[in-house]
Amino acid sequence: MGRKKGRDISGWLVVDKPAGMTSTSVVNKVRWALDAKKAGHAGTLDPEATGVLAVALGEATKTVPWITDALKAYRFTVRLGQRTNTDDAEGEILDTSDLRPTDAQIKEALHGFVGEIQQVPPQFSAVRVDGERAYKRARDGETMDLVARPLWVEELLLVDRPDADHVELDMVCGKGGYVRSIARDLGEVLGCHGHVLKLRRIWSGPFEASDGLSIDQIDALAKSPELDAHLLPLETGLADLPELRCTAEGAARLRNGNPGMVIPSEAEYGDEAWASFEGRAVAVGVYKGGELHPSRVFLQG
Known part of the structure; x- marks a missing residue:
């Protein structure tokens, strides 16, 4: 090899x-x-x-x-009045509307997209359908019934309305969110169609x-x-998990994939946490009775 x-x-x-x-x-x-x-x-x-x-x-x-x-944060611009086959500006326009909602109507509609929502992915997405990527089938002209999936939306705010056709939004959401689906569904709720014109991810974890x-x-x-x-x-990638310090002996056991002794901290029994020795991550696992039971071990030089 x-x-x-x-x-x-x-x-x-x-x-x-x-x-x-x-x-x-x-x-x-x-x-x-x-x-x-x-x-x-x-x-x-x-x-x-x-x-x-x-x-x-x-x-x-x-x-x-x-x-x-x-959690991740996005700033994006929705173009109102047009529905596209890709739900963004790259696609073909399928429908148009002359209706333009007021700022107040948009803000009201946004409430329906906060919390635990159900979201259907765009036709042009990397979701697998019978083992094949949806976008490959969509490119071949197929229209699929994609299954709605849950998405946690922490917040969705109107930040700017440059003109009647465009609205700028900020969204904070959990994993697996499609901003293009938000733009499409918002357009449908408002009765005027919509697609993403510009999208920027401001932060991620x-x-x-x-x-x-x-x-x-x-x-x-x-x-x-x-x-x-x-x-x-x-x-840095473990910032959302509690850190547990371990002794040299505990670190050695963890590196071999065995439960290792850790010094108690804010982690509670059954919590997912990571163990460190001299400031370096040794393993991620589940904290039980003074030990970390590792699920992933890090081999750092």
Whole structure:
């Protein structure tokens, strides 16, 4: 077996993704620029969307599920009066309407999209239908009955109304949310149709777009110690979980996949938590009676 080339580096690089680039392309660019053996991202952004894309490297890829589960914030512009087949500006216009709701009507309608809602993904989405991606079937002209799925929406606010045709919204939501579905469904509730014109992810869990590097910066700093200096530690990806410190003996047991002794903290019996030794993450697991029972172990040099 040929070994995968690259450095064994672990951590997070926050990228401010430009429009017109896929999330996978960003990961590949980061992997190349850091000469990293392993990389992945936490939460896909549509190619035309911009904003925070957190790229995990090495052992940090094991923390991706907690960033995927974390709350995220989006700022997006809805174009009223037009429904498209993709629910964004890239698609073909299917229906139009001359009706334009007032700001008060929009604010009233937004209440229905807060809390635990049911959301049908866009036809052009990465949801699997009989083992195939929905967007592949949609491209072939097929219309699918996609199953509604739950989404937690923490808040959805009207922040600007530049003109009758456009409304700017801020949304904070949990995992698996489609902003394009919000735009489409809001348009239907208001009786005027709608699609996403512009979308930016402002933050994702502990990661902020304002701290992100541009692709130009990554290119300029590629293969240099300066780029390494922008890496955030693996532990950043565990910010939402309680931390339990462990002894050298506990750390050794955890690294071998066995329950290890931890020093009690704010974690309660049965909580998911992470154990650290000398400030470095050793494992994530379930806290029970003074021990952490590991589900994932980190091998940090």
